[in-house]
Amino acid sequence: MFIGAYKLKKLALPAVLVATLAAFVANLLPQNLQDAPVYSGMLKFDSFAVNFSAVLMGVTLVILILSRRYYRDNHEHLGDIYALFLFSVVGGMIMVGSYNLVMFFVGLEILSIPLYILATSERNNLLSNEAGLKYFLMGSFITVFLLLGMVLMYGMSGSFDFGAISAYLSSTPETPALVKLGVMLIMIAFIFKISAAPFHFWAPDVYQGSPAVIMVFMATVAKTAAFGGFLRFLTQAIAPIGDSFTPLLAVLSALTMTIGNLMALNQNNLKRLLAFSSIANAGYVMLALVGLGANSSSTVLYYMLVYSIANVIAIAVYLTVKESLGSGSIDGLKGLYQSKPLLTFCLVLAMLSLAGIPPLAGFIGKYAVFVDALHNGYAWLVVLAALNSAIGIFYYFRVMRTAFQSAAEGPVTVPYVLGYSAVLVICTLVLLVLGIFPNVVLNGW
Amino acid sequence: MLTTLLLFIPILGGLLLTLIPGTSTTRWQALLLSLVAAALSVYMASSFVPTGGVQFEAKSEWLPTLGIGYHIGADGISMVMLLLTNLLSPLIFLATFKENHDHQGLFYGLMLIMQGAMTGVFVAQDLFLYYIFWELALIPAYFLVLLWGSGQHRKTAMKFFIYTLVGSLLMLVAIIFLSQQWSPASFDISNVYKVNLSPEAETFVLLSFMLAYAIKIPVFPFHTWQPDTYTQAPTAGTMLLSGIMLKMGLYSIIRWVLPIAPNALQQHSQWMIWLIVIGIAYASVIAIQQKDLKRLFAYASIAHVGLIAAGILTVSMEGLMGSMLQMFAHGVNAIGLFYICAILMERTQTNEIAMLGGIRNIAPWFATTYFVVLLGSVALPLTNGFPGEFMLLSSLFKQNWVWSLVAGSGVILGAVYMFKSYQGVMLGETKVSTFPDLDIWDKAVLVPIVIAIILMGLLPSAITRIAQPSIEQLLQSL
Numbered sequence: 016m017f018i019g020a021y022k023l024k025k026l027a028l029p030a031v032l033v034a035t036l037a038a039f040v041a042n043l044l045p046q047n048l049q050d051a052p053v054y055s056g057m058l059k060f061d062s063f064a065v066n067f068s069a070v071l072m073g074v075t076l077v078i079l080i081l082s083r084r085y086y087r088d089n090h091e092h093l094g095d096i097y098a099l100f101l102f103s104v105v106g107g108m109i110m111v112g113s114y115n116l117v118m119f120f121v122g123l124e125i126l127s128i129p130l131y132i133l134a135t136s137e138r139n140n141l142l143s144n145e146a147g148l149k150y151f152l153m154g155s156f157i158t159v160f161l162l163l164g165m166v167l168m169y170g171m172s173g174s175f176d177f178g179a180i181s182a183y184l185s186s187t188p189e190t191p192a193l194v195k196l197g198v199m200l201i202m203i204a205f206i207f208k209i210s211a212a213p214f215h216f217w218a219p220d221v222y223q224g225s226p227a228v229i230m231v232f233m234a235t236v237a238k239t240a241a242f243g244g245f246l247r248f249l250t251q252a253i254a255p256i257g258d259s260f261t262p263l264l265a266v267l268s269a270l271t272m273t274i275g276n277l278m279a280l281n282q283n284n285l286k287r288l289l290a291f292s293s294i295a296n297a298g299y300v301m302l303a304l305v306g307l308g309a310n311s312s313s314t315v316l317y318y319m320l321v322y323s324i325a326n327v328i329a330i331a332v333y334l335t336v337k338e339s340l341g342s343g344s345i346d347g348l349k350g351l352y353q354s355k356p357l358l359t360f361c362l363v364l365a366m367l368s369l370a371g372i373p374p375l376a377g378f379i380g381k382y383a384v385f386v387d388a389l390h391n392g393y394a395w396l397v398v399l400a401a402l403n404s405a406i407g408i409f410y411y412f413r414v415m416r417t418a419f420q421s422a423a424e425g426p427v428t429v430p431y432v433l434g435y436s437a438v439l440v441i442c443t444l445v446l447l448v449l450g451i452f453p454n455v456v457l458n459g460w
Numbered sequence: 461m462l463t464t465l466l467l468f469i470p471i472l473g474g475l476l477l478t479l480i481p482g483t484s485t486t487r488w489q490a491l492l493l494s495l496v497a498a499a500l501s502v503y504m505a506s507s508f509v510p511t512g513g514v515q516f517e518a519k520s521e522w523l524p525t526l527g528i529g530y531h532i533g534a535d536g537i538s539m540v541m542l543l544l545t546n547l548l549s550p551l552i553f554l555a556t557f558k559e560n561h562d563h564q565g566l567f568y569g570l571m572l573i574m575q576g577a578m579t580g581v582f583v584a585q586d587l588f589l590y591y592i593f594w595e596l597a598l599i600p601a602y603f604l605v606l607l608w609g610s611g612q613h614r615k616t617a618m619k620f621f622i623y624t625l626v627g628s629l630l631m632l633v634a635i636i637f638l639s640q641q642w643s644p645a646s647f648d649i650s651n652v653y654k655v656n657l658s659p660e661a662e663t664f665v666l667l668s669f670m671l672a673y674a675i676k677i678p679v680f681p682f683h684t685w686q687p688d689t690y691t692q693a694p695t696a697g698t699m700l701l702s703g704i705m706l707k708m709g710l711y712s713i714i715r716w717v718l719p720i721a722p723n724a725l726q727q728h729s730q731w732m733i734w735l736i737v738i739g740i741a742y743a744s745v746i747a748i749q750q751k752d753l754k755r756l757f758a759y760a761s762i763a764h765v766g767l768i769a770a771g772i773l774t775v776s777m778e779g780l781m782g783s784m785l786q787m788f789a790h791g792v793n794a795i796g797l798f799y800i801c802a803i804l805m806e807r808t809q810t811n812e813i814a815m816l817g818g819i820r821n822i823a824p825w826f827a828t829t830y831f832v833v834l835l836g837s838v839a840l841p842l843t844n845g846f847p848g849e850f851m852l853l854s855s856l857f858k859q860n861w862v863w864s865l866v867a868g869s870g871v872i873l874g875a876v877y878m879f880k881s882y883q884g885v886m887l888g889e890t891k892v893s894t895f896p897d898l899d900i901w902d903k904a905v906l907v908p909i910v911i912a913i914i915l916m917g918l919l920p921s922a923i924t925r926i927a928q929p930s931i932e933q934l935l936q937s938l
Contacts, residue, residue, distance in 0.1 A: 356566070360479065372599060373592040383526075386636055386645070397636075401629040408622055412602075416614065419607055454523055 039072045056176055057118045063312050064112035066456075067243040070316060071111070074235050074323045075104045077438045081331060082228040084434030086136075096136060099129035100232070107240030111247060116165045116175040119244060123161070123204070126240055127154050130233060134225040146224025153217045157207040164200030167193050177252040185255040198253055198260065205248075208241035209297045210290075212270040219278075222290035227337075230286055231330040234293045235323035242300060242315050249307065257307060265305045265388075265396050272298025273399070276406040283344050285333050288410060289326060292369060295407060296322050299384055302400060306387030314387055317457040318380035321368060321449055325377060328365035328442045329414075331435045332358055339429045345414055350422030354429050359418045361443045368446055370411040371404050376450035383457060463516045463532045463583050466500050466542070467576055469493060470549075474572030474600075482564025487557055490568035494550045494575060501546035505926065508539050512929035514585065522589075527645035531585040536930030540784050540923055541582040541711050544791050545704050549575045552699045555799050555905045558806065559695070561608055567696075570600035574700055581708045587635050587716070588647040591628075594712075597705060598624060604697035605689060613692040616685075623685040627672035634668035637661070638720070653719050653937075662724040669717050670732070676709035679769050680739020683762050690758035695802040698754075702761050702794040707787050710765065713772050714780065714934070722775075722938045729773045736773070737856070737866040740766040744873035748880070753811040754801045756881055757794075760837070763870050764790050770867060771852035774859050777935060782851025784927045785920055789836065789844035792916070796833035796909040800826075803902060804885070808892050813881055818890030823897040827886055829906040834882055836913040838875045844916035 052059040079100060086093055106125025113119040131154065135147030169175055171194045172183040184190065203214065210218035222230045249257050275295030282288040296318075303314045332348075335358060340347050352359040368377035381404065385397050449455065473493040477486060504516060517533035534542055553571065561567045573596070580593030598621065605617040639645045641655045657665065675682045690698050717725060740763045747759035768786050771779035801811055803826065808816060820827040832843070839845035849871065857864035898906065916923070 352563075356481065356563075357479070367599070373595040378592075378595075382632075382636070385633070386526075386640070389633075389636055389640060394633075394637075397633055398630070401633055402626070405622060405626045405629055408625060409618070412618065412621070416606060454525065457523075457525070 036076065039069060039076065052114045052178075056178075057115050058109065058112045059114040060112055063243075063247065064108075066313075066316055067111040067239065068108045070320050070323070071104055071107045071236050071239055071243075074239070074320075074327065075100065075232070077327055077441060078228055078232050078236070080434060080438050081231075081327070081334065084432060085226065085228045085334065092136070096133065099133050103127075103129040103133070103232070104236060107236055107243075110240045111243035113244065113247065114177045114251070116168060116177075116180075116252075119248065120161060120165060122240075122244065123208070124158070126237060127158075127208075130229070130237060133229045133232070134221060136229065137226050140224075140226075142224035143226060144224075146221045149217055149224075150221045153207070157204050157214070160200045161204035164197040164202075164204070167197030167200065171197070177248070180252045181254055184253060190256050190259070194256070195259070198256075201248065202245075202260070202263075205241060205245040206267065209238050209245075209300075210294050211267055211297045211301060212274045212294070213267075215271065215274065215294045215297075218294055219287050219290040222293070223284055223287045227286065227330050227334055230289070231326055234289065235319075235326050238293065238297065239316075239319040239323060242319060246304065246312055246315055249304065250312070261305055261307070261391065264301055265393055268298050268301035268305055269396055269399055270298075271295070271301065272403045276403050276410075279410045280406070282410070283346070285329070285343060285345050285348075285414070288345065288414070289329060292407070292410070293322075293326070295403065296369075298403070299381060299400060302384040302388040302393075302396065305393055305396065306384075306389070306391040308387060308390055310383070311387060313457055314380075314383040317449075317453060318384060320456060321376040321380045321446065324442045324446050324449075325365040325368045328361050328439060328446070329369075331438045331442070332362045332365075335432050335435045336429055338432060345417050348414065348418045349420045351418040351429065353421060355431070358429070358431075358439070361439050362418055363415050364443060364446060366411040366415045368450070370408050374450055376446055376453065379450065379453045379457065461516075461518060462500060462504055463534060464518050466497055466504070466546070467532065467580050467583065469500070469576070470497050470572040470579070471576035474569040474574075474576060476569070477565050477572060478569030480565055482566070482568070486564040486568055487553070490572055491550060491553045493572055494546075494553050497575065497579070498546045498550050501542045504534070505539055505543050508534075508536075508926060510536055510926055510929045512536065512933035517585070519585075525644075526588075527639055527642065528588040528647050529586050530589060531648055532580075532583040532589070533585050534583050536927040537711065537714055537784065537934075538582045540788060540927050541707060542579060544707065544788050545575065545578050545582065548699075548703050548791055548795055551795060551905055551908060552696055552703065554901065555699065555795070555802065556694075556696045558901050559802075561694075563607070567604075567608065570603050571696060571700065574600040574604075574705075578704055578708060582711060585649040586647050587638065587649070587652050590712075590716075591632060591635055594708065595625075595628060597708065598628075601697065601701060601705065604700070605693045608694040608697070609692045610694075611692045612688075616688045616692045620685045620689045623682075624672075624675055627675035627682075630668040631672035634665045638665060652716075655720065657721070659724065662721045663728070666717060666721040666724040666728060669712070669721070673709035673713055673717070674769075677706050677765050677769055678709075678762065679736050679766050680742055680762070681735070683739070683743070686762060687755055687758040690761070690798075691752065691754050695798060695805075698798045699795045702758075702798065703791045706761075706765055707791065710768055710772060710783065710787055713769070714783070718772075718775060718934065719937065725773070725775065729775070733770050733773050733856070733860075733863060736766045736770040737863050737870075739763075740770070740867050740870035741873070744870040744877065748873060748877045750877075751813055753804065753813055753816075753881060753885065754798070755811075756813075756877060757797045757801065760797075760874060760877065761790075761794060763874060764837070767849065767852050767867055767870070770863065771855050774855045775935070775938070776855045776858065777931065778851045778858070779855030780931045780935070781924055781928065782848045782855060784848075784931070785916075785923055786845070786848030786852060788923055789848050789913075789916060792844060792909055792912050793833060793837040796829075796906065796913070797837060799902075799905055799909075800830050800833065803898075807895055813884040816885045816891060817888040818886070819892060819895050820886040821890055822895050825898040825903070826895075829898070829910050830882065830886065832910045832913055833906075834878050836917070838878050839871065842914070842917045844913045844920075846917060847920040 109122030131151040137143035172180045207214040279291035368375040371377045371381040514533040514535045519531045522530040577597035584590035602621045743762035750756035768783045836843040839849040
């Protein structure tokens with residue numbers, strides 16, 4: 016019902032913003048919440064889907080505000096860019112709302128295809144073109160795995176419907192090998208989308224090459240949608256056999272966070288650093304999947320929301336600085352504190368939150384995933400994750416520290432940019448509120 | 461309510477100060493806030509009834525689904541620490557008044573936040589809340605070293621942060637583990653104390669808590685971050701770290717480790733105390749060889765707090781009472797000693813002992829105050845160091861006389877290096893051309909310290925009276 020709001024594809028930003036906002040509100044209306052599948056059993060707007068959609072749209076909203084300033088010189092294709100953003104987020108919402116494998120696939124594609132295009136939206140930038148091509152080739156290749164997995168599931172259970180698959184699995188005492196293979200193949204697609212090891216190699220190049228607003232969209236909205244979609248698949252379709260994949264997920268999670276953190280240590284480009292940080296964070300969120308339980312969905316949602324906001328803040332600061340200095344490296348932040356203490360304050364909060372230092376929201380998120388994993392008896396994984404958080408300090412703090420160094424060429428002047436500052440204010444407030452009152456999202460439903 | 465005020469006046473005030481750009485009045489605003497907190501803590505201490513129970517309690521729900529509550533309050537042990545934190549903080553603020561720091565708003569704001577966070581550690585009656593304050597105190601400390609340190613302070617700040625954070629994270633794992641013993645999970649002190657653990661689980665909890673504290677205090681062999689950090693931090697940072705922050709670790713052993721893991725502690729305390737007393741002797745030997753005065757005091761601090769930690773681990777009345785006294789005394793003395801370093805640095809631009817000498821002849825005020833602080837830290841009778849150190853050594857002696865011998869040799873060596881440094885700096889031929897005596901600001905810091913050193917030496921009962929019932933109750937409950 017709320018997808019209808021997107022038919023208004025006006026060219027101007029206000030219309031797009033209003034549409035997103037309207038959809039955001041419509042999404043939260045009580046009538047929207049229904050436990051029975053709709054559209055011939057294709058989608059199911061239960062509280063899970065509604066909450067995930069709210070986060071997807073909320074984050075998209077602030078990224079849209081960012082992109083207005085970012086694409087200020089691009090008048091010709093502005094409408095297309097906004098439309099692609101919206102298509103993509105609709106895809107994400109279909110994913111988290113899907114109750115059928117076919118719909119799941121459609122959602123994933125609607126999410127991904129606009130992203131392939133958006134990644135190349137800086138047509139004069141070679142890196143941007145490379146990023147788009149790389150993402151497209153890898154992404155479409157991975158789609159084949161997903162399709163094959165779906166076919167295998169269909170072949171064995173006779174249905175694409177989540178409910179039917181679940182019923183089939185609980186009635187079969189011994190899980191056929193083909194079903195397991197099918198789940199594995201679907202899992203490969205998921206692992207690719209969240210850029211977890213061993214399918215993470217695309218992320219750094221694509222993130223670095225893509226325009227900053229697209230990069231942050233990929234790292235936040237697309238990832239949240241992928242997590243939401245897979246979580247739904249795990250809990251509603253293959254819940255009866257979900258446990259047999261936990262050890263595999265645990266190993267992948269350990270690998271992912273270790274690789275992400277270690278690789279991030281030596282990065283000089285902020286976008287590339289955030290790419291590795293997003294790999295590491297995917298590893299942490301996988302802890303919640305390892306410890307799958309009643310709280311998992313709210314934990315994942317909370318973690319992804321907090322992580323997304325911190326990322327948006329980091330990118331907004333980066334864009335503000337880049338606009339006046341034109342440098343994409345971390346060293347470009349030098350002297351920021353001297354000219355703009357408040358901007359630095361936002362950056363520090365974001366980095367502390369990403370590093371998981373109390374009392375910021377990122378800490379509560381980490382704490383929640385740790386507890387989930389510990390519930391399932393994965394103490395070794397939690398200890399490893401704790402050590403990984405310590406490694407994370409090194410690079411998050413390096414970013415923070417650089418902002419306090421004085422610039423070599425004397426004090427720099429970085430003017431505030433309205434579009435970015437508005438986003439910064441909103442996001443910083445949300446981050447602080449979420450840190451002090453995590454109950455708003457965590458276990459709130 | 462009072463405790464909440466005591467907690468949030470510095471934290472919120474500090475946050476505000478960090479956000480607004482500093483002016484010439486910033487330091488006065490910070491001092492005022494800090495004094496308000498000090499007055500509040502004195503009022504609380506004077507209306508505190510030493511019964512052993514928790515007073516000034518505040519309890520409300522925070523994150524009920526996770527079992528986390530906002531629960532604060534102070535028993536006798538906390539009360540002593542509250543006094544220490546909030547009475548020393550204004551002195552530390554005063555000690556910075558002559559220095560000119562960049563970004564005053566941020567500097568004083570961070571110091572206030574640190575004061576509030578350390579207060580929080582001492583009043584938290586909820587394990588999760590405690591952990592949040594424990595970490596919150598670390599962030600300002602990191603920035604103080606990073607932004608206003610000297611020498612290789614960037615590297616040092618990182619080493620300090622990572623070192624302490626690794627310890628804290630393992631403690632976090634143990635905290636989560638403890639909370640999960642209840643269904644639904646609970647972090648409240650009353651529940652945490654009642655947890656029944658298997659011997660293996662208890663050992664795990666003991667070791668992960670103790671690692672965090674051993675790093676924070678620091679005791680041998682986890683002390684390697686400390687000399688660099690103390691030497692390179694700005695004076696105020698060194699004072700906050702050595703005067704108050706390391707007591708967070710000592711206090712936490714009493715507050716959490718003793719009640720939660722008494723049996724495991726009994727099993728493991730032997731080798732822990734051995735390690736610590738060896739560390740005392742080791743740090744003292746290194747201190748003798750130091751050429752830099754600030755570094756010498758840093759190593760001396762390792763020896764002193766090692767003795768406190770060893771006394772606590774004996775889990776005896778004498779050891780615990782001695783530790784309370786000595787924690788307070790060490791805080792006062794450490795601030796005095798590091799302020800003396802700051803004075804020397806300001807007037808001679810060096811802390812090298814060999815470059816100084818004969819200052820006594822030209823600066824009598826300075827010589828006298830330095831000497832009193834020195835006597836306090838070598839634990840001469842009638843100074844504040846004596847009663848505590850005596851009780852600590854005696855508690856060690858009662859359990860194993862070899863311990864007291866090794867630790868006692870550290871104390872004797874302490875007198876050696878302290879007097880040797882005094883001799884090098886103050887006596888002999890005058891090597892510095894000019895050395896103005898203490899001015900009004902210096903006196904404002906050092907005179908209260910000297911008074912405190914002598915008063916506490918004469919009347920240690922002022923502190924023991926507050927702490928004793930709580931410690932008795934704690935020992936009975938084990």
